[in-house]
Amino acid sequence: MAALFRRDLAVARSYRAAFFLELFETLFAAAGFYFLSRFIESPQLERALPQGTTYFSFALVGLAFFDYLSVALRAFDEGLRDARQNGTLEHLLVTQTSLPVILAGSILYPFVLLSLRTAIYLGWGAALFGFPLGGANWLGAFLVLAASILAFSGLGVLSASYLLVFKRGSPMNWALVGISSVVSGMMYPVSVLPVWLQRVARLVPVTYALEGMRSALLGHAGLRDLWPSLAALLIFAAILLPFSFVTFSWALRRTKITGTLTHF
Amino acid sequence: MGKVAVSVENLEKYFSPVTSGWRALLQPMAKPTVPALRGVSLDVKPGEVLALVGANGAGKSTLLRILTTLLLPTRGRAEVCGFDVAREPARVRRQLGYHTGADACLYARLSGRENLELFAGLNNMSRTDTLLRIAELTGLLGLKALLDRQVRTLSTGNIHRLGLARALLHKPSVLILDEPTRSLDPLAAAEFRRFLLQRIIAELGATVLFASHTLAEVEQLAGRIAVLDKGRLLICGTLSGVKAAAGEETLESSLEVLAGRPADHTS
Numbered sequence: 001m002a003a004l005f006r007r008d009l010a011v012a013r014s015y016r017a018a019f020f021l022e023l024f025e026t027l028f029a030a031a032g033f034y035f036l037s038r039f040i041e042s043p044q045l046e047r048a049l050p051q052g053t054t055y056f057s058f059a060l061v062g063l064a065f066f067d068y069l070s071v072a073l074r075a076f077d078e079g080l081r082d083a084r085q086n087g088t089l090e091h092l093l094v095t096q097t098s099l100p101v102i103l104a105g106s107i108l109y110p111f112v113l114l115s116l117r118t119a120i121y122l123g124w125g126a127a128l129f130g131f132p133l134g135g136a137n138w139l140g141a142f143l144v145l146a147a148s149i150l151a152f153s154g155l156g157v158l159s160a161s162y163l164l165v166f167k168r169g170s171p172m173n174w175a176l177v178g179i180s181s182v183v184s185g186m187m188y189p190v191s192v193l194p195v196w197l198q199r200v201a202r203l204v205p206v207t208y209a210l211e212g213m214r215s216a217l218l219g220h221a222g223l224r225d226l227w228p229s230l231a232a233l234l235i236f237a238a239i240l241l242p243f244s245f246v247t248f249s250w251a252l253r254r255t256k257i258t259g260t261l262t263h264f
Numbered sequence: 265m266g267k268v269a270v271s272v273e274n275l276e277k278y279f280s281p282v283t284s285g286w287r288a289l290l291q292p293m294a295k296p297t298v299p300a301l302r303g304v305s306l307d308v309k310p311g312e313v314l315a316l317v318g319a320n321g322a323g324k325s326t327l328l329r330i331l332t333t334l335l336l337p338t339r340g341r342a343e344v345c346g347f348d349v350a351r352e353p354a355r356v357r358r359q360l361g362y363h364t365g366a367d368a369c370l371y372a373r374l375s376g377r378e379n380l381e382l383f384a385g386l387n388n389m390s391r392t393d394t395l396l397r398i399a400e401l402t403g404l405l406g407l408k409a410l411l412d413r414q415v416r417t418l419s420t421g422n423i424h425r426l427g428l429a430r431a432l433l434h435k436p437s438v439l440i441l442d443e444p445t446r447s448l449d450p451l452a453a454a455e456f457r458r459f460l461l462q463r464i465i466a467e468l469g470a471t472v473l474f475a476s477h478t479l480a481e482v483e484q485l486a487g488r489i490a491v492l493d494k495g496r497l498l499i500c501g502t503l504s505g506v507k508a509a510a511g512e513e514t515l516e517s518s519l520e521v522l523a524g525r526p527a528d529h530t531s
Contacts, residue, residue, distance in 0.1 A: 002385065003381070003382050003384075003385025003386055004382070004385075004386075006378075006381075006382070006385075007371065007374065007378070007382045010373075010374050010378050011373050011374060014373040014414070015373075086368050086371060086372065087366050087367070087368030087369045088369065088370065088371060090332075090334060090362070090364065091362065091369060091370075091383070091430070092386065093333075093334060094332050094334070094357055094360060095357065095383060095386035095387050096354065096357050096358055096386065096387050096388050096434070097386040097387075097388075098354065102386070253336070256333075256334065256335055256336040257296065257335075257336050257338075258279065258280055258294075258296070259277075259279050259300075259326070259329075259335055261334055261335070
């Protein structure tokens with residue numbers, strides 16, 4: 001895992017300008033979003049937000065942490081696709097490290113980079129636009145993040161299984177990202193949705209991740225208050241991870257039978 | 265290692281027929297009916313160099329991919345150093361070094377050293393062993409001066425030498441090479457063969473199983489030759505044995521005769 005992390009860091013460092021520009025991009029995104037949020041006024045929205053929370057803070061957390069789902073879904077796909085395209089997949093598969101570990105190692109760097117990016121996002125928000133970092137429950141935020149990554153990784157492994165067998169980007173990815181972006185409360189509270197969409201939101205792990213993260217960072221909630229979100233995320237992880245590993249093992253065996261393991 | 269480094273017994277591999285249109289969606293589930301290997305049996309002894317030859321589609325790469333655990337056989341058995349490729353793939357991989365002649369086989373934006381360190385890590389080598397082995401192999405293969413350059417700046421010949429160093433990092437018992445000089449120009453290919461022969465085969469005494477379309481390479485490197493045609497093993501023997509069996513003087517005409525095509529003696 002460490003070897004794969006060092007590989008991805010070294011590849012990223014070889015594109016030095018892009019590496020640093022990407023971090024600055026968060027500043028422009030946060031600034032643009034701050035000024036946009038100043039025009040959004042709705043009594044319904046204000047009532048739905050946690051007390052003392054501005055729409056900017058609410059949506060900044062939503063935007064920053066929604067990306068964990070996107071990265072979980074994309075990173076496995078990209079890890080496989082990169083290895084296929086640069087001709088190293090066969091050589092990786094002939095090493096003593098199994099493919100599941102290689103894939104797990106391949107998502108380590110994207111998650112670390114995203115966490116750095118998220119921290120900078122929130123840092124810009126706090127330093128320049130009044131994002132309230134004081135009083136945040138950091139331990140709680142960390143636990144919600146860890147549980148979210150476990151749950152999202154299950155979805156990522158399912159997506160990688162699809163990619164192994166069918167070779168093209170998983171339709172599950174856009175369905176999940178699309179549905180989640182509408183119902184999970186990324187940009188607005190779930191309570192503003194029609195009742196039937198609120199029910200759909202309860203079936204999507206990102207909803208619980210964003211609720212937990214906002215409670216920890218903005219609502220200063222203790223671990224007891226965070227427990228419902230944490231428990232939901234852990235249940236998703238407990239179901240998705242074993243199911244996704246079984247599916248991945250089947251997909252891997254299938255591609256070794258069909259001879260399409262290294263095709264793209 | 266026992267008496268046999270690689271053992272293949274009645275090995276068969278069938279692929280699914282290629283489909284198009286909406287049927288392509290069901291391709292991954294299709295029944296494998298197209299034969300790629302049909303009842304192939306052969307052994308490779310420790311320290312031996314065996315060449316697989318045959319036309320495109322003969323089954324050479326399929327056989328090598330089964331041995332490297334990238335493919336599962338349909339029927340039959342294949343073992344590397346006594347470990348079954350289907351039942352003990354992790355143990356098989358511990359015994360193997362693998363290199364192909366494909367243009368791209370390393371991370372182009374990493375240096376040679378970073379590439380070697382990555383694969384050493386994936387082969388569970390300690391940091392100390394990795395540093396010692398990289399120094400040893402890069403000295404052996406004449407790569408020391410190039411080690412800290414990005415791979416994309418190296419010549420194809422040097423990239424393949426680096427690929428060979430990667431294959432040898434964890435001191436494998438068996439080296440498997442799939443058309444190792446495929447993308448090299450004639451001079452670079454000759455130099456690569458010289459390295460393989462003098463440094464890897466003669467000095468290290470490696471067991472090598474390689475596939476090649478270059479008959480000069482086969483004659484120069486191999487102790488024995490296995491001739492495959494349409495998935496069947498036609499013959500496996502020494503160069504002189506293969507020529508004698510075909511009743512021909514050259515390897516090229518022997519292969520033509522063995523494959524059932526009349527040899528062309530006009531040139």
